[in-house]
Amino acid sequence: MSSHKISKVNQMLQNLVPGTVLTPAWLADQGVSKDLARRYVASGWLERVGRGAYMRTGDSVDWQGAVHTLQSQLGLTVHVAGLSALQLKGLGHYLSMGEQDSILLFSDGSERLPTWFTVKDWGVEIVHRCAHLFDSSGNLPWASVEHKGFRIRVSPPERAAFEMLYCIADNAAFDHTRTVFEGLGSLRPQEVQKLLEACRSVRVKRLFLWMAKDCAHPWLKYIDPDPVDLGSGKRVVYEGGELDGELLITVPRRKEDADV
Template sequence: MGSKINQLLQQWPAGKVATLRWLNSRGVDRRLADKYVQSGWLQRLGHGAYMRAGETVDWVGAVHALQTQLGLAVHPGGISAIELRGYTHYLALGAREVVLFGSPGTKLPAWFEAHPWSRPVTLVTTGVFAGSEKTTSTLPIDGVGLEVATLERAAFEMMYLVPKRQSYEEAFQVMESLTSLRPKVVQQLLEGCTSVKTKRLFMHAAERANHPWLKRLEMSAVDFGSGRRTIHAGGRLDKKYDLVVADPGQG
């Protein structure tokens, strides 16, 4: 048993969760994993998840396990991804929740949902970005490589959450800082996203911020739908996008 556990611990990157699926792939079944727990080599994080004894793991190491071991198509998105990429340092973030995005029907394992991470982690499932090509990239966080939404995708996800889970005022502040978005990726998201509200809000905020990359977009290829969208009753009407939204500072 000694050589197997030594080999296992050598393969186990620091700060990461190991799921039973990962252990099984290395010849360790649940019974043997439980023996390792009893022997003080491992600690059980929850049903089907383990960590090295004496180590501390946080949501980053757990999300890495979801992505790489369980094959769940989830990623930090919205303002969480923008924060992780270093673009919201001027906002009062504190221990705000981490928002994961996943496709419809995605469910997080019970061990993940039950564990008290350093920050609350919430899953948002939506299919409105299904038409878009891969818009995540690997970002090193605390020594762990996570798939995180690109700035372009995160900005759309942020607008998707307005107004129920994300304030427009904060979203606009963040949008003002996104001066170097890639027009090609923005174009792809505008054409692929099926949420009319999200696309209109994104363009409304980007035009208010007067970003230089706007000039390189081909708006004739984008379907903005029809009918008014009211984000804030009593707000100002943007006639171009038929969108009623509060001015930043009001909501």
């Protein structure tokens, strides 16, 4: 290999973030064409992660490094969401439904993840959902977590709570989410207010307010419901439950009623 090509390799290796995937777009920014990338594979500098994706030979890339690539190199809105985000922030203490073996990712609206990411076994189940849950999503707050020297974008606890409610599909999920919500007594009311006003789902907003009320979280008294569009009509959320007269959603029956 010529000294020029070796110099280019060295530049690429200096600029890469260890533990992450290298995409053709990033390699192109380093002056590495697709053909040259194939030569680097043949020469042992790079290994293939999947179709159109590479990593430094001998490097170890986990799902966090792959998500970092999706966010930083491809500019996707995908982020760690819901209970997975709460767990990364130390707030998801209840793992009775197997979430420790899965990672929830959200994208803001329709977004397709590359095949190299979706096909590879990252050691955990990756669940990806596309949901335009908030208006003006770019103006809402984000959080991040550090991993192996780089950072990945995750939902802050307030946003994660909304995403967790969005994913409720049955009574068991409702009960589990209610248990997790019990531990969210330190949410920031200013951020909750922003999200309530920006949330596009009437069902999620009603659920959020009901959960906060049922858990008697102290921050609820600082929330102004007047600017929040709660829609009209009843919503069946909990099968076989009772109707909450204020928020017009079905919720678990009170114990004294259930015993009758």
